[in-house]
Amino acid sequence: MRKTLIKAAVVGASVLALSGITAGAAQASVQGPDIMGTGSFQDCMDWGKALKPNGTVEDFACMVGSEPNTYELTPFYKG
Secondary structure, eight states: OHHHHHHHHHHHHHHHHHHHHHHHHHHHEEEOOOEEEESOHHHHHHHHHHHTTTTSOSEEEEEEOSSTTEEEEEEEEEO
16 A cells, blocks of 8 residues: 555655646747648648647647648647
8 A cells, every 4th residue: 555655645746746837838838829730640740740840849749630631730839
């Protein structure tokens, strides 16, 4: 029982640490408006990856759109 509680505490602390890192990274970025696109989810990922090297965006997120064969790309700009 004691080993289980220790493992649970370590896992819980790790999750909180990762959440804090993610929250800190999100605060350093400015979320832009969603950009609607036509194509597959992979098309969205490819577009987002193409925007990163040229410095246009710091990071991005892709979501499947509400209509078939659509997506939404959310850019994150440097804060």
